Amino acid sequence: MTPTPSPHSPSPRHRPSRPSRGIAGCAAALALAATAAVPASAVPASAVPASAVPASAVPASAAAGGGLNEVLFVGNNWDGTADVIESTGDYAKVGRIDVIPDRRERMREIHLNPIRLAFFLGIRHTVGEGHDQYVDDMYSTPDGSAVVVSRPSFADVVSIDVATGKVNWRFPVSGFRSDHMAVSPDGRRVAVSASTSNTVHVLDIVTGEEVGSFETGDKPHENVFTDGGRHIWNMSIGEVNNDLDAPWLDWTKGDRRITVVDADTFEQVKVIDMRERLDAFGREDLSDSVRPVAFTPDESRLYFQVSFFNGFLEYDVAADEITRIKELPKNPDTDEDRTTWVNDSRHHGMSMNPQGTKLCVAGTMDDYATVVDRGTLEEGPLVEVSKPYWATVSGDGRHCVVSESGSDQVTAIDFATGRKVASVPVGDHPQRVRVGHVPAGWTGPSAG
Helix, strand or coil: CCCCCCCCCCCCCCCCCCCCCCCHHHHHHHHHHHHHCCCCCCCCCCCCCCECCCHHHCCHHHHHCCCEEEEEEEEECCCCEEEEEECCCCCCEEEEEECCCCHHHHHHHHHCCHHHHHHHHHHHHCCCCCCCCCCCEEEECCCCCEEEEEEHHHCEEEEEECCCCCEEEEEECCCCCEEEEEECCCCCEEEEEEHHHCEEEEEECCCCCEEEEEECCCCEEEEEEEHHHCEEEEEECCCCCCCCCCHHHHHHHCCCCEEEEECCCCCEEEEECHHHHHHHCCCCCCCCCEEEEEECCCCCEEEEEECCCCEEEEEECCCCEEEEEEECCCCCCCCCCHHHCHHHCCCCCEEECCCCCEEEEEEHHHCEEEEEECCCCCECCCEECCCEEEEEECCCCCEEEEEECCCCEEEEEECCCCCEEEEEECCCCEEEEEEEEEECCCCCCCCC
């Protein structure tokens, strides 16, 4: 086993002591959200195949004519910007997009609404670690003309024109906070979690119109399109922004489950309660809050992280059972007080190489990332990174790219060797990283 690395010593701005989550105002606001927000009703829509924006989502004419460049979008959550970097090679910076050009208007609305202001401040002092959350997730449109962004503190999703930097459309989610998204394989639809209303909205990525929605467990988080776009999986993580983190208080975390729906009708197909599967596997001690996940290419296996655990589990989809578990090394310098871990995460971020042979895991609170062999579950070198928050796959499939939210950079790790190959600076608190497209020759909005 590779020795655990010495952690970085990032500035206090990036690794503050965890803000108190027992503030009366925040608690009242969060409680109100759970009861007052009304999920949007589901609206039937025609089927559109779906999953992550693959090359097939790019218009053939643009791809053939060299009209689009493949890039990585890096969402800088506390900055309210998205850095655009090359998707392969040296990951050089291409440009930057301001994803809150309408900030003044949004803040005026918030300050005129006491309830919205309470939630805005609640987000800042809980999940935001003392900062406003301006960009959680983002995907480009198929033609590369716009990037669609979920903005937690503004409780919305917006489309930003990459040429002008202006807002094309805005969709306010139900409740008071937007979160993770997923895009269909053809790039035409985007699903976004509305954290406080236990709802997932599915939008037309070009117009911003809602084509459907469905209800979830408490605090919907990650979304994944499967079966060529026929189904949507949503993982609800429950309450992660309070200090009730002792194992015996797990029952206070809420209804945590995986909800699978038909992506055409938005009707519920299946509910997977990982509590039952974990207990059957003999791990009653683990949380059933499913965090980032990674499917094998054939979608027969699901790998997932859970709150407070330094590792991940393997789930056989057809057999409906957990089959293996991998515990990864702990950093001896990581505080074992669970209330100091960001939003109940010890490890947060997973991706899988296109061949389905390697997993890349972000050890968030342990300050490392590592590549794990899927067959043997043996980890490779522990690559020292600072508070890695996400892991994705480079455009050519050769590298895992992790966001270092503690040092404001992204780092690429070779799937074959497990070694770091590049690091590039980005904005304040990078989180989600997604593959997308921009017009050829683009270097940033002309009016941005």
